[in-house]
Amino acid sequence: MQMEKLVSLCKRRGFLFQSSEIYGGLNGFWDYGPLGVELKRNLKAAWWRDMVNGHDDTRPVYGSPTSYEMTGLDCTIIMHPQVWKCSGHYDLFHDYMVDCRESKRRYRHDQVRGRWVEAKGQRIFVTTMVEAEQEEAEVQARALKFFHLRAKNAEELKWDSGFQSLTEVEDLERVLGPDARALGTLTPPREFNLMFKTYVGALSGEEGTAFLRPETAQGIFVNFKNVVDSSRVRVPFGIAQIGKSFRNEITPRNFTFRSREFEQMEIEFFCHPNSSQDWYRYWRDRRMQWYQEMGLAGERLRLREHDPEELSHYSTGTADIEYAFPFLPPGEFGELEGIAHRGDFDLRSHMEGKLDETTQPLQVELGPEGKPKWKGSGRDLTYRDDLTGERYIPHVIEPSAGADRAVLAFLCEAYTEDEAPDEKGVLQKRVVMRLHPRLAPLKAAVFPLVKKDGMPEIAQEIYRTLKPHWPVFYDEKGAVGRRYRRQDEAGTPYCITVDSQTLKDRTVTIRDRDTLEQTRIPIADCLEEIRQRLQ
RNA sequence: GCGGGUGUAGCUCAGUGGUAGAGCAACAGCCUUCCAAGCUGAAGAUGAGGGUUCGAUUCCCUUCACCCGCUCCA
Numbered sequence: 001m002q003m004e005k006l007v008s009l010c011k012r013r014g015f016l017f018q019s020s021e022i023y024g025g026l027n028g029f030w031d032y033g034p035l036g037v038e039l040k041r042n043l044k045a046a047w048w049r050d051m052v053n054g055h056d057d058t059r060p061v062y063g064s065p066t067s068y069e070m071t072g073l074d075c076t077i078i079m080h081p082q083v084w085k086c087s088g089h090y091d092l093f094h095d096y097m098v099d100c101r102e103s104k105r106r107y108r109h110d111q112v113r114g115r116w117v118e119a120k121g122q123r124i125f126v127t128t129m130v131e132a133e134q135e136e137a138e139v140q141a142r143a144l145k146f147f148h149l150r151a152k153n154a155e156e157l158k159w160d161s162g163f164q165s166l167t168e169v170e171d172l173e174r175v176l177g178p179d180a181r182a183l184g185t186l187t188p189p190r191e192f193n194l195m196f197k198t199y200v201g202a203l204s205g206e207e208g209t210a211f212l213r214p215e216t217a218q219g220i221f222v223n224f225k226n227v228v229d230s231s232r233v234r235v236p237f238g239i240a241q242i243g244k245s246f247r248n249e250i251t252p253r254n255f256t257f258r259s260r261e262f263e264q265m266e267i268e269f270f271c272h273p274n275s276s277q278d279w280y281r282y283w284r285d286r287r288m289q290w291y292q293e294m295g296l297a298g299e300r301l302r303l304r305e306h307d308p309e310e311l312s313h314y315s316t317g318t319a320d321i322e323y324a325f326p327f328l329p330p331g332e333f334g335e336l337e338g339i340a341h342r343g344d345f346d347l348r349s350h351m352e353g354k355l356d357e358t359t360q361p362l363q364v365e366l367g368p369e370g371k372p373k374w375k376g377s378g379r380d381l382t383y384r385d386d387l388t389g390e391r392y393i394p395h396v397i398e399p400s401a402g403a404d405r406a407v408l409a410f411l412c413e414a415y416t417e418d419e420a421p422d423e424k425g426v427l428q429k430r431v432v433m434r435l436h437p438r439l440a441p442l443k444a445a446v447f448p449l450v451k452k453d454g455m456p457e458i459a460q461e462i463y464r465t466l467k468p469h470w471p472v473f474y475d476e477k478g479a480v481g482r483r484y485r486r487q488d489e490a491g492t493p494y495c496i497t498v499d500s501q502t503l504k505d506r507t508v509t510i511r512d513r514d515t516l517e518q519t520r521i522p523i524a525d526c527l528e529e530i531r532q533r534l535q
Numbered sequence: 536g537c538g539g540g541u542g543u544a545g546c547u548c549a550g551u552g553g554u555a556g557a558g559c560a561a562c563a564g565c566c567u568u569c570c571a572a573g574c575u576g577a578a579g580a581u582g583a584g585g586g587u588u589c590g591a592u593u594c595c596c597u598u599c600a601c602c603c604g605c606u607c608c609a
Contacts, residue, residue, distance in 0.1 A: 024599045250607050449568055481570030
């Protein structure tokens, strides 16, 4: 499938538009049109129903280790700035970057290290990005090369500092970039704000600086105690949230895949440390199964367990659910959802202060004065099991899904070109969106076969019966075959047609989008028939 | 952020330093008794800004967006 065809269809039929298109568009922002909004709402509703609302709290489901409870939350997009300092996003998303004009590479300013060296009357700062064990040899080799010296003349190099970070160097004209041959090819450090900054209060100033959330998860962690205290849930339980998040992607690309404003569907599942591995595996498999049930059944969907070296230090397991999007090179997959075992990292960070994720066991990251770099809330976020009396910090399993990415995957998977016979029985190309009926924006269309003989009136009667229950489309214009094809493109699973036989016995045909089969049913059964087929 | 490419009607594409064409779609109507192609009619476009020019959709500059590659990717 060519991505261009899908993008074209999405625009033509009203699934997706570029944001602010009449002003030339805005990079990394997309709008959902009339069909798209229904599709996305259906997806989120299906997720909420299957994970939260419809969940049976009283017994194990889908092979869960035990029964568990599920509840929901909807918190603000702008939160206290300290939330992002303790979560680690502030440090992680506030990088200063330098670009090399020569090598076209980009480096994190604080990760470039080097030494001052003098030779032949010139003093320069030689940098490298190699591992610490090799940096001494690497820097020497690069310095020799720069000064056109042989290795045996290494003593001509006068080192006048140990290794230091590029952040301590002011004169970039005297810096030899990590991959450069010439001096002074690095640009001044530029701040990369991966979080959107905003100001709380009418007077903007640094003290009012806040951020649009880069993920919904933190709102759940900071409300953990509120939910426990107010809802009678007990561990194990999950808190779900759907909402917009914002990230200043460096390279938004590939349609909606990497958008700067996007929607997440996240669960933070709290469990006892002893059972967390079982719960991790449960959620990993359960979430995979969900996508399959919703129609991503083929080999384009895969579950990929992270390698140990890929894992955060505090995580004992992370898996991605990935889809082979058509815009990716063959064999490559894009992430739809990550299921991460996060241990007690988040709750502890909001309690004690931001933890240093490179420590084991985890310790609070300290600032220059030996105090916590980012101070936590100081609130007690431990959980007390009032049956056993045990008090502990729950471990967290985080299934975090991208709603827009899921929509995109379902659109890609649904797009099909097949052949259907025309009125002469000749096969004609047909574009059909094979969306799962639960996701389809329109559940049914109702047509009079021809616009006369009282057929429109009967068709409208059926339409009015169905419309209070689902989005249903009425169409009486043009040839019926054309109307079927239009619905195929929109992904409408069922078409009901009033014909001459309807006038005699009050029956209609119902046509299946995928098989093209038509069944004749009484008008009175339409509502129930559609209802059953949608399940 | 870098390099290359592309921006003309809702879509797919023509074309020209001098009034911008077509097919399909959509719309109004006709005709139509089950899978887009019949007839009639009307409507609709040079991404934005600036420059050169008597005149720019065309040439130049800037900008925005999209595509490809690199870079980045919590």
